[in-house]
Amino acid sequence: MRQWLRKFAMAMPRAQKRLIFLCFDFITLLGIVWLSYSLRLGQLFEPSLKQLMVMVAAPIVAIPIFIRLGIYRAVIRYLPDRAIWTILFAVGIATVAWVFIAFATEMTGGDGVPRSVPILYFAFSVLVIGGSRFLAKAIVIGSSGSSLSKDAVLIYGAGDAGSQLCSAMIAQGHRYVAGFVDDDKTIWGTEVVGVRVHSPERIDSLISDYGVKEIILSIPALSANKRREIVDGLSKHNVKIRTLPLLSDLVEGKYLINQIRVIDIDELLGRSSVPAQPDLLESALQDKTVLITGAGGSIGAELCKLAIKWKPKKIVLFEANEFALYTIQQTLLERGYKDIVSVLSSIENRSTLREVIEKNDVEVVFHAAAHKHVPLLEENVLEGVRNNVMGTRAVAEVAAEAGVERVILISSDKAVRPTNVMGATKRWAEEIIRHQSNLAEERGTGQVFASVRFGNVLGSNGSVVPKFKAQIERGGPITLTDPAMTRYFMSIHEAAELIVQASSLATGGDIFVLEMGKPVPITELARNMVQLAGLSVRDGANPNGDIEIVQTGIRPGEKLFEELFYDEGSVSVTSHSKIMRAKTKSQNSSNKLPAELEKLEAVLAKKDEDAVRKILFGFVENRTD
Template sequence: MWAALYLRLSQAGWVLPVGDQLWLFLIAPAVAIPIYIRLGMYRAVMRHFGNDALMVIFKAVTLGFLAYMLVLMVLRDSGFEVLFPRSVFFSYWSLCLMLVGGLRLLARQYFMGDWFGSGASKQQADESPGGKPVAIYGAGAAGNQLLASLRVGQLYRPVAFVDDDESVIGRMIAGLPVYSPDQVGIMMADKGVKELFMAIPSATRARRQEVLSTLQAYALHVRTIPGLMDLASGKVKVDDLQEVDIADLLGRDSVPPDQSLFERCIKDKAVMVTGAGGSIGSELCRQIILSNPKTLVLFEHSEFALYEIHSELTGYLRTQNLSTVLIPILGSIRNYRRLQDVINAWDINTIYHAAAYKHVPMVEHNVAEGIMNNVFGTLNTAQAAIKCRVENFVLISTDKAVRPTNVMGSTKRMAELVLQALSAEQAPHLWGEQAPVNQVNRTRFTMVRFGNVLGSSGSVIPLFREQIRRGGPITVTHPDITRYFMTIPEAAQLVIQAGSMGKGGDVFVLDMGEPVTIVNLARKMIQLSGLTVRDEMNINGDIGITFSGLRPGEKLYEELLIGDNPETTAHEKIHRANEVFIPWAELSPILDKLRQAVREDDYEQVRLTLLHAVQGYQPSNGIVDLIYEQKTLRAE
């Protein structure tokens, strides 16, 4: 008020309030400050001061001004004489906005430690203590949220936006200049940027792949903020930066699940997942719990893995206030009695069988365990399901079961043959050490076959990241090796939906898209880490790629079908394979022979049996089981 009066009467010098004028100066703060307190003006944290706070200041100052004018009107009606010119009051309102808001903006700049502003030159940027200069790809809502988060900290200092929207290129947003993708090189030179954060969470994977392909030409370390679904679900915040999602490099967009298929075998039912702590099993549990099963039994032989998934899901159930009963069970699928007791105890309706040994070289060196777990463990689980009258049984299979060159693939195909044979029998005799019970088979068996999943325990992606972190080299087995890839969540969703489509004995194949050359994937990971590939064309590059040779049992190319002409289904990403199988009467003696060979450590007989039973099995190497090799060495 005093400044407003001086601006109006500045020709008279400083005007001191005297007499009745003094009340006008006292009334102003007496009216305004309670309103400011009520609207939270003195509770704001200055380093998080943003546009919403500016709106609160505008409301508070305006309300304080109106309240002040109202008091003066009441006083004037009571005979109190107001001696100030009217223009003084509007100057008072303007000065309040500038001083109350402006001082807070200055305080925010002080706490952020960036007095040069976002438009600082490269020299100023290098000299200022505000952190490493970075650019943000995406000048939309997510980009601006990320900008606000980064400005609070001291580690990174945003200096530019990159966006392909022509309406914003060349303009300033939140104090940052906006460059086009073609100007990334210029931006790097002008601003000293060596790191870029992608903030386009709503873009499709195909669109993100285009952006990443453009950025590969520059020596930029690219990181991303999480996807929109992760942000919406509250799993992560917009400022939770992460390395580039490899799924973005593949450019593969998942199809939203068909909710009716998704819930058919789960909603209000008792569901059991074997191998619940594994990469596929744990994701199945996460997806299953979204459909609100009555009970979810987590069956796992690893105590630590079971503890982890049980703790995660318990926390989710608590925060979402869901009614599903979660049961953690330690056990092995090789223990038929344990399986039967668990299934009976909770009246299981649906089993998702994900428990398996799946690392190709490891199973190749441990043949007996691979067979006992993958073949006879599946047989135990399937026969326990039949005896306990489980309605639905879904086997998680693999593309390596198609014309396999390794023990792991052949055991997974044997597991498929077991379920196909059992499904075709109306009243199969329970096999092996179980009691020979002859009863009507009410269980609907379904098999779902797919390729590699990103981030699984056997995936190359974590290995490549660690090798890049250590400075290389990245090891690839062969320059021509290719693989199909899919994200774990998409694979789990499709498995659940495929399991709902089965009529009995079905083998479903997931559409994995186009195969990926592993060496090209390694190159992209190096480049998007802000590094260069060291090869014949660039001998001074940062990270080299070496070829170690195919491992035991490894194929250059994987397939998804044994037969031809797969059938389409109601889901565009799921196909039904037409595969031949062995009737139970013929398969049972083969299983007897295989089990006897394993018990006697007769690995030549194991191989002969698998060659006879598994169509297309062509071992790529001799027998490399470690026990077999050691016994052979001692015998020599």
């Protein structure tokens, strides 16, 4: 019988369920008034006509109050225990209103109401109104409680996308939509596809009332700034935040309207995106044979994926890590691009570099191969110098000898006033590229050598974001070096697009600096990631939080903040608002570089780490762009 009732109730339309409860309340409240009179008088009460009118007034007054306070909006199977307080409040207001009416009838000569009757009416009404709801909830849930496995969600945005998402979720039956939240005041209190629209100010109470675990942002056409503003506001609630894909992704067929994705941390970093300039991407890649060193790394792989969209003649993948090479090769094949040459080799191997470049008539080189992990390079100075400095020298010199048209070095903000081995090696790499540009100009070859300098990319191998994510998944703690530390961040995709566009703007000897927005406090990044996971930070203000943030101290070679250029006044704008150019090539000559490289190579061969450090930092000390 119980199973039949459960199936019957689940199949019934929500409007019909509300009507049944409304009729039930009217009849039972009238019965409760009569019962209260009977108990007070100690006999079956036979009301006069005026008394009957007063009795009928009780449910007539109560029903609108119940409607206004949302008693009939609650979905029974998701009724929280704290709903009893709403019922107590609603019945209390209804009782007071009825007593007032009863008093008014007494003033006009009516029979009035005994004082104990309202008390009995209130007590029995709470018992029956509240009991009926929780009894119905028990029937609907069933003994297994399986219906409660459907997590309640809020949808932020009651427009077309939100309504379609809501309809899809209702049809699938896996999630319960507790309501819409929208900034448009004109639709507050209305219903969209049978679900009520609320003000954003009600999010806290909706989370408490319905046990909401997730908020879905459903405004695909939202501007980047407005999206960040909304997400930033939502992140203070201890719920998971996800979003519908961008409208451009929907149009391109990457997602369906009922698909949602996790909010990316870069949506909270305050960066404003600028559309790529197709002509710059096309001139750099289309019908070109492109070689990418470090093709399996974070930036290298993204450059490969970007390049194939512009139909290059051929892509040469140059990578020392076998698995990374295999992975990017398969990725490009799966995307339908087959003009691939995969080379498993180190960039220090000049003979292989020369053979590959000459055999494939390489026209453009993006040099992304480098060791980038700051603490590891502090422990492995010789390997860092060998790969980042001597490897760059090999790539630049072989490319120059083979007549490659354009060589672009992917550099780092750590190259500015470097305090660590990684930054110093990148500064040497920039000088090597600049020196080859000067030689190309002297020889009149027309070859272009340039560097592109930027900060951290989100999600790159060894970066702080995947580290924090893994620590959150393990339940914490999150370890960060210093609360005052700040870093520049951008997405891998944006970095790759800007690198390629900068390569088209290069005239030779350029050091391009990508506009990175405002530096982000690492503590803020950690807190945002915890909140986006639907968790809270455990600290002095919130000792019962989920994830603790622990300070470990600055590691060897690290700086509290990074810089993108030596002198802001020396930077000039380009035709792209996100790409800046450091000093002109005429101010950047470095005649001492060849001799310094020979010294460095000699002490490197002797494996004299102290001597390597001395030469490494001595050369870059007091240098500017």
